[in-house]
Amino acid sequence: xxxxxxxxxxxxxxxxxxxxxxxxxxxxxxxxxxxxxxxxxxxxxxxxxxxxxxxxxxxxxxxxxxxxxxxxxxxxxxxxxxxxxxxxxxxxxxxxxxxxxxxxxxxxxxxxxxxxxxxxxxxxxxxxxxxxxxxxxxxxxxxxxxxxxxxxxxxxxxxxxxxxxxxxxxxxxxxxxxxxxxxxxxxxxxxxxxxxxxxxxxxxxxxxxxxxxxxxxxxxxxxxxxxxxxxxxxxxxxxxxxxxxxxxxxxxxxxxxxxxxxxxxxxxxxxxxxxxxxxxxxxxxxxxxxxxxxxxxxxxxxxxxxx
Numbered sequence: 100x101x102x103x104x105x106x107x108x109x110x111x112x113x114x115x116x117x118x119x120x121x122x123x124x125x126x127x128x129x130x131x132x133x134x135x136x137x138x139x140x141x142x143x144x145x146x147x148x149x150x151x152x153x154x155x156x157x158x159x160x161x162x163x164x165x166x167x168x169x170x171x172x173x174x175x176x177x178x179x180x181x182x183x184x185x186x187x188x189x190x191x192x193x194x195x196x197x198x199x200x201x202x203x204x205x206x207x208x209x210x211x212x213x214x215x216x217x218x219x220x221x222x223x224x225x226x227x228x229x230x231x232x233x234x235x236x237x238x239x240x241x242x243x244x245x246x247x248x249x250x251x252x253x254x255x256x257x258x259x260x261x262x263x264x265x266x267x268x269x270x271x272x273x274x275x276x277x278x279x280x281x282x283x284x285x286x287x288x289x290x291x292x293x294x295x296x297x298x299x300x301x302x303x304x305x306x307x308x309x310x311x312x313x314x315x316x317x318x319x320x321x322x323x324x325x326x327x328x329x330x331x332x333x334x335x336x337x338x339x340x341x342x343x344x345x346x347x348x349x350x351x352x353x354x355x356x357x358x359x360x361x362x363x364x365x366x367x368x369x370x371x372x373x374x375x376x377x378x379x380x381x382x383x384x385x386x387x388x389x390x391x392x393x394x395x396x397x398x399x400x401x402x403x404x405x406x
Contacts, residue, residue, distance in 0.1 A: 131170070134163055134191045141188040143251075145211070146202065148184040155182055155202070165195050174199055186211050186251050210254050214265070216247045216362030217288045219322070222330055223360070227261055231327070234258040243281045243357025244269050273366055278356075284369035285357035289318035289331075296388045297368035300380060305372050314347040315339075322358040381405065 144162055146155055156171040165171050174195055175182065182202045189201055212227050220242055224234035237258040238245065245265035252261065276284075283304060291297050307314055321331045323343040339348040344355050361369075377390040379397035383404035391397035 131194060131196075133194045134166060136192050139190050139192045141190050143211075144187045144189045144202075146182060146184045146187070150184070152176070152182060159189075159198065162189075163191055164189050164193075164198055167195075171195050171199065210252050210256065211249065212252060212261075213249045214245070214247045214360070216365065217359045218247060219325070219330055219359045220245070221325075221327070223261075223265075224258070225327075227256070229256075229258050229261065234262070237262045241266060243285050243360055245360045246272055247360055247362050272363060276366065276370075279353055280369045281361075281366070282353045282357050284361040284366040285359045286314070286316060286318060286353075287368050288359055288361035288365040289321070290316060291365070292382060292386050292388070294364045294368075296380075297365055298371060298373035299375050299377065299390070300388075301368040301372035302374050303377055303380060306378065308352055311351065313349070313351050314353075316347045319345045319347040319354050319358055322354075 142162065142164075144159065144164065146158075150158075152172050152175050153168065156165065156168040156175075159165045159171065160168050174180075178199070180199055180203045182199075187201055189198055193201065214223055214226060218226070220235055220238050221231050223238075223245060224231045227234075241262065245262065246269035248265075248268055250261075250264060250268075252264065283301065286304065287297050287301050291300050304314060304316075317334045318331075320334045320338050320341070320343075323341075323345040324332050324334065324338060326332075339346070342349065344350065345358065347354060375390070376392045379391035379394065379400075380388055381391075381397070381400055381404065382388050383400075389400045389404055391400055
């Protein structure tokens with residue numbers, strides 16, 4: 100006697116329903132869930148004034164912050180959300196609805212300011228769009244203590260407010276540092292063009308001071324000659340004879356204060372100088388540093404790489 104079999108159609112429908120449920124669940128979690136639930140790191144995202152929701156959604160997807168442009172557009176439209184222009188911190192661990200809320204709840208920062216390593220106070224003021232005179236008053240005595248970094252600040256920030264933010268960042272990332280080390284770090288920042296050479300140059304400068312030599316650094320002459328439009332001018336032999344406490348051709352030892360705001364690598368180099376047989380250095384036309392153990396070596400480098 101043949102055993103009764105379940106209808107083929109019913110079996111097919113049962114399998115199909117199961118697969119369909121799995122597919123729906125997969126689509127649901129893919130579209131509605133975060134891009135990477137385990138990655139809580141914040142990344143910068145910027146919305147420019149006048150950008151459409153479609154453009155914003157496309158940029159979010161390109162940045163790896165959402166998966167579906169269409170769903171994000173529907174989410175914004177259905178919830179009648181208004182996305183704000185500005186700079187935001189967004190995590191890939193945030194689901195699309197949370198991303199949308201971050202972009203609408205007044206968490207935007209209106210202005211992004213990037214201050215490179217080696218800028219002097221006047222350059223920071225100009226980069227931030229602040230009056231130089233106001234900034235110099237607010238930052239009096241703080242050359243070298245405003246940490247170069249990218250800052251997200253409110254529109255209309257004052258000189259005093261920006262100085263405090265940058266100095267607080269300096270205290271957080273650098274901590275306590277003695278004046279001479281900070282001055283040396285500022286010299287290293289302006290005299291070098293790569294992290295690898297910084298500790299070597301630090302060692303050379305320390306060795307010169309210990310031997311009672313004048314440091315003879317163009318960067319210090321540039322500092323007191325600098326003017327708006329050219330804060331670090333090329334120097335001449337006559338410039339090196341000009342009287343100034345910052346002229347390290349005429350005065351032995353360190354200048355009276357930092358000549359710029361150094362980055363962390365220059366500060367670490369000043370704190371941990373590297374011993375070497377060298378007393379001289381220069382950069383050739385390609386920016387490659389050339390060391391010399393003797394004055395004869397240095398003069399040979401000048402003839403070979405500069406003239």
